[in-house]
Amino acid sequence: MIALGGNAIKQADERGTTEEQFRNIVTTCRQIVKILEKDPDMELAITHGNGPQVGNLLLQQEKASDAIPAQTLDVLNGMTQGQIGYMLQQTLQNSLREAGGKLGRRQVISIVNQVLVSRDDPDFLDPSKPIGNFFTKAEAERLAAEEGYVINPPAGKKYLDKKMKGMVIKQVKPANVTPRPFRRVVPSPEPIRNVEAEVIRLLVEQGIIVIASGGGGIPVIMNEQGRLEGVFAVIDKDKAGEKMASAIKATDFLILSDVEYAMLNFGKENQKPIRRISVREAEKYLSEGHFLAGSMGPKVVACIRFLKNGGRRAIITSLHKAAEALEGRVGTHLYR
C-alpha cells in the first residue's frame, strides 16, 4: 500500500493547471512502475492527498456562488477523488502499457470511497486542519467582517452543522509563513473505518491496482437514523490510508512525500535522519515532540497503528526514492 503526498500531484510553486498535474503524475507513475518491475505480480493499493485540489475547488465554488450553489465539503471531496483518481488511473494505465509484459496486463481502478468518523470527535469542536491559501492579518479581518469568518475562536463551539459552513480562520504555526500567517481551518476527525474496504480488498486480491481513500476519504458519520451522512471535515490521508492498509491486510505501507527521512530533533541544529526504529521508539519520539503536527506527526502515527494492526513494515521516504526504500537502502523504516 502506497500513500502519495501532495508533491506527487502538485508542486508547491505551481498554480495547479491540469497540464502541470498530469506532468507530475507521469513522474509519480514512473516510480510506481519501477516498484512493480521488481515484482510484477505485487498486490498494490494506492491512496493520495487532495489538499491543494479541494482548497482550490472550495474557493472556485465560493467565488461563483451568486450564480451556482456551492456544493458541500463532503461532495467536493468526492469530486477531487474523481479528479485525481482519473489522472492517476489514466497515467498509470499508460505507464504500465508502455512497460509491457506482465505489467502491460495489470489493470487500474479508482473508486469513490467513504471513511467513517465519530460525530463526537473532538476536532469538530476545535478544527485543526488548514486548507487553501494563506492570508495576511488584514485579509483575515476582511473575511471576518464581510463573510462572517471567525478568527481564532475559543474551542468548544460545534462545527458539525448541517450547512457545513464552519468558516474558521486560525493563526498558523510555525511562524515561518509570515507575513501571511492566517489560514482557513476545517475539522480533521480520526478515521474509524474505511466504508468500502471489502470491495477494495476483493479488487486487490484479483491483481487489480486500486486507487482509494483519496484525500483521506469522504468523511461520513453514522447519523441518529443509522444512515451514513457526509460531514464538513477533511481526514488526514495517511491516517485514513492506514485504516485501508490494515483492512486489506497489506504487508507493507509506504508513505511518500518530499523528504527522504523522518528526523530526530526536526528543525533544530542537531536534527538527524531516522533509519530504523521500532514501534516503541517511534512512540517515545512522538511523545517527545520530534515530529511536526499536521506533517510528519500523522505519518509516524499512521505507521505505528499499521504495525500494531498486524502490518509487517512501514516506510516513510520521498517519492523519488520509493523503489530504493523498498529495498531497504533509504528512508525511515519502522518495524514492530
Place this chain on the structure above:
Amino acid sequence: MIALGGNAIKQADERGTTEEQFRNIVTTCRQIVKILEKDPDMELAITHGNGPQVGNLLLQQEKASDAIPAQTLDVLNGMTQGQIGYMLQQTLQNSLREAGGKLGRRQVISIVNQVLVSRDDPDFLDPSKPIGNFFTKAEAERLAAEEGYVINPPAGKKYLDKKMKGMVIKQVKPANVTPRPFRRVVPSPEPIRNVEAEVIRLLVEQGIIVIASGGGGIPVIMNEQGRLEGVFAVIDKDKAGEKMASAIKATDFLILSDVEYAMLNFGKENQKPIRRISVREAEKYLSEGHFLAGSMGPKVVACIRFLKNGGRRAIITSLHKAAEALEGRVGTHLYR
C-alpha cells in the same frame, strides 16, 4: 443495467444544491430498491448523466479562473463522476441497509471510468451537444465579443485542440426555448469501448452494485504515442451505457427518464405511445424521424445497439415506473 436520466439527480426547476440533489437521489434509490426487492440477488450496474452538474462546474471554474486555473473538460467529467457517484453510492447503501435482509448485505461502489472515442469522430468538426445554461441572442453576442465564443460556426474546423477550449455557441432547436434560444455546444463523439469494462464485469459478477460510465464516461482518445488522453467532449450517456451493458453481458437494459413511453409522431397531434417494438421497427421509426435528436433518439439507438450486441430486452420508461416496467406493465419495450 440501469441508465438514470437527469431527473434522477436534479429536477429541471432546481438550482442544484447538494441538499436538493440528495433529496432526488433518495427517491431514485427507493425505485432501485423496489426493483431489487423482487430479485435480491440480481446482478446490477448503474449509469447516470451529468449534464447539469458538468455545466455548473464548468461555469464555476471559468468564473474563478482569474484566481485558480480551470481544469479541462475531461477532468471535470471525472469530478462529476466523483460527485454524483458519491451521492448515489451513499444513498443506495443507506436505502439497502434500511431494506434489510439480503439487500442489507449488498455492496455498492462507484468507479472512475473512461470511454474511448475516435480522434476522427465527425462531431469534433461540428459539435452537437448543448451544455449549461440557455442564452438570449444579446448574451450570446456579448460572449462572442468579450470571450471569443463563435456563434453557429460553419462545420469543418477541428475542435479537438490541446487547450480544450472549443467555445462554440449554437442556436438550439426546437424553438420552444425562446427567448433564450442559444446554448454552448461541445463535441459528442460516438463511444467505442468502455476502458474499465473488465473491472466492472468482475465486480458485478461478485454481486457488487457498480455505478460507472457516469456522464457518458470520461472521453479519451488513443493518441499518436498509443497513450490514452482526455479530450474536450461529452459522450451521450445512453450510448456509453450501451457499451458498458454489452461489455458486461447484461441481459436487460433499462433507460429511465421523465417520460413513460417513447412516442410515435412525437410532438404532433397524433402522437402515440410505443409499447412493444422489434429492432427492425425501431430502426424504421428512427429513420422516419419519430424521435428527437439529443433526447429520445440516442435512447432508441442505444437500445437497438444493445439488442444487436446480444442483449435480451431493452426498456425505455420513466424513473417512477421502473419496477412496473420490468414486469412488462408499462414502458416502451424493445426486443430482437
